[in-house]
Amino acid sequence: MSDELSGKQVAFLVASEGIEQVELTEPWKAVEAAGGTPKLLSPESGTVQAFHHLDKADTFDVDQTVATADPADYAALVLPGGVANPDALRMDKDAVAFVRSFFESGRPVAAICHAAWTLAEADVVRGRTVTSWPSLQTDLRNAGGNWVDEEVVVDGNLITSRNPGDLPAFNAKLVEFIEREE
Template structure:
């Protein structure tokens, strides 16, 4: 990847209170920081969130802002980490779903990995889009009007998606490239 700078860019990472696949939060977060950007953790509730290494509890992370107080205009991109429980909880939170819907509509970059497209499905923003995810979401994506493909990373307009933690290097690189190229 060529040198990309995200200096002055703020990227929202939206997660539920628990069930976040830790590496799907920390690796893109690190990529944003290394490119000079500022990552911020958003969640439906203030306090801390619980990440997991697959099914085992991992670290906790402090929430920077609740999604109900967040403004799409304050952020240059949105990252939706996976884990099974994380997007499953987010898609039942009306404010989180509305934030995601508004973010996609803004045209700013949105990156979702693994099970995170569940939140995009709930936001009803996948019609006519091509994306990838954890394979079990294939039918859900098709039922939402999207086209599912089995690729390491897929970019469709402002949407970046990947399948699983093995795809994180490509996912993080494309996220940084898309944010750097925006505006």
């Protein structure tokens, strides 16, 4: 284990269910392997239900509700995908406000697959180049983003990827950007 992130906390924001498990667990492991401390945030306390596509997978304990979380406590924000997860998050005013506030702080925000829906709802893709699961391209363009089909896209403090196959590149960029944070 390296110490590049030396205990920096990284927020992982998810809804109560519908999270694509690998898009939560693989970036989580990458943060831990780099010496960071991942924390699971959600609109509700308790546990969240992850999925392997449409099949239920593991549950994970929530560390803090998003309504009580302070973006200043975290070096980066990760938004895992899954279809139902970001769809639910974009309907939660506290989650949307947290994403917007975090993005405006200039610290890294990383979203993969369908998670870009939450970015669109937070109105942070306008004028940015982003990628996502292909079915979101119209939504992201309508939100003012420039959608491209690439493995990983970095635009300022925003890191986006398309799908689980992009996780190695996504995780590498995430850790690289957190390492830069003072």
